[in-house]
Amino acid sequence: MFVRHLFICVVSCFVFAGVASAQESFKVSYEPLEDRKAVLATVQTIDMTPARARIGGTIVELLVDEGSEVTAGEVIARINDEKLKLEMQAVQARTASLQAERKLAEIALNRAVKLRKSGAGSQAKLDEARTNLDVVVKNLKAMESERELVLQREREGAVLSPTTGRVIRVDATHGAVVMPGEAIADIADQTYILRIEVPERHAGFIKVGDPVHVGNRGMSGEEDELRQGTVRQVYPEMRNGRVVADVTISNLGDFFIGERIKVYVSTGKRQTILIPCDYLTVKYGLHYVRLEDGSDVVVQPAQNHGGQCEILSGLREGDKLLKPVAAK
Template sequence: MRSLQSALAKILLIGSAGFLAVDARGAEFIVKASTVTEMKAVYGQVESRSVLPARARISGTVASVRVSEGSQVGKGDVIATVVDDKLALQLRAADAKIAALNSQLDSARTDLQRAQDLLAKGAAAQSRVDAAKTQFDVVTNQLAAAMAEKAVIEQSAKEGDVLAPADGRVLTVPVAAGSVIMAGEPLARVASGQYYLRLSLPERHAVEITEGARVDIGERGTGTNAGFVKAGEGQVAKVYPEIENGRVIADVEVADIGTYFVNERTLVSIPVAKRTVLGVPPEALRIVHGIDYVTVETADGALEVAVVLGATFQDAGHPRVEILSGLADGDKVVLP
């Protein structure tokens, strides 16, 4: 009985050992060539879609400036106030002229009424009534012209307020209170519209850059020495047809670019080419004394092959490690 139990134990041990050996060998992975997109890390410069100047509409002295660099403004907000002292004098002169014409109008109205009364009594000729009527019309028109001139002066005084041309952020304020400024000169520059990234790449990449291509945006403040750290994605919106100084220019739209400074540079990874590579799953690699090995199934059995590794990439959603040398297309790699 004891010998039977011992025999059964040996059979179970042999069976389990065989099962472990098959499990340790695992499945096979057929090495196949894959096409991957080669990315290039370049610097993109943040720019505003439009930069509008807030210009003075009248000449005069800057009385006050209500914004500074970096201020957020809305369309129609008062940025500064320009005062022209001559406008106050012109306004007083217009008021005096209107008062004088009002007196002349009252006198002409009285003369016209008197002439009409005398004509009704037969004591005056029709010509006198016509003359009085003409004088009344002349003074009425002069008064209307004087009031229109006053309205122009009042409108000029109102135009002393310099308004923001659009919603955005103030970039520069080149004037200060007390400065003398002419009509049409800018008092501030406002960056309006969505920010975007402008890229400048070598001419050899011009053919590979296409509109609609996905672009990886690096983390703000990182450089090439620190390595590329992806923080977001963008899309190539426009590729300019003219090459300047051996560089091709492209614009990248970013949905939420954040609070970047205008003209700030940030790292961008953009697709520039495609190449064919061989890759294996990371679990197929084994490191022995600092050398990477892959187990390959051959006609003579399993063989350990030393390989040189490249970059990692994604193949149909699965991670792969690029094999620069040591394997060929169609090789059967044994997974653990």
């Protein structure tokens, strides 16, 4: 009888050893894990350029509103200055007067030439007539330049968009009187960035070129599908005890300026235990792992890091785990 029991124990040990060897095993060790802190980033534009009035006057046309898409050089408003019409009328009147003076000077020059040829006129009179004609001709050219100047000022009544982008704010209304250089609208460049503010204690961990992870649009509590971005600029001045930095990400999308998104930034590394999550089993609300000797121990898992679960307690470095066998 004793021999029979001994044989059964030996066979059981071999069977258990064969099952254990057939199971996948994992050796527990400490691994470096990058800590990430979730902060709120604000969508900003790289450049915000005001479209300014080039002349003073009254806005007679306002062609854009907040949210309008504009291109560089597009007319977004028109300004009318009534004084320009009066100046143009004055220029036209002086031009007509000078044209009449030119005809008179040409007649006087022709008479002086004939008198000089006949000997009845002096050379001084001839030179005076030529000089008078030259003066009138040059005055006409100056008046033409003044006319072009008035026309250019009228053309500058068109307020042009300085860049391609979206109108964020319109600072004037139809019929308003504006001065030269006054902003009519603010145009946001179409290149967006994420502006983050990190607590001062993490200032040493954020540098230009560091990767960050960007969550989904909106403030929902759903699991984020993280996208990777890059720290573009770290500002040297702290604001309210926080480090300010800009993050770039490709295909950010059509966001509102000022919209907030969750961003995860690195705050250093620490040593921790990571095991494949499929080595965990749940019984009665507790998490277990199976050691190499067949015993089950309770562990306290933390976050899932891409299929690797962090273990806070219950395991030691060097422990060997067996992967649970799926029930058939």
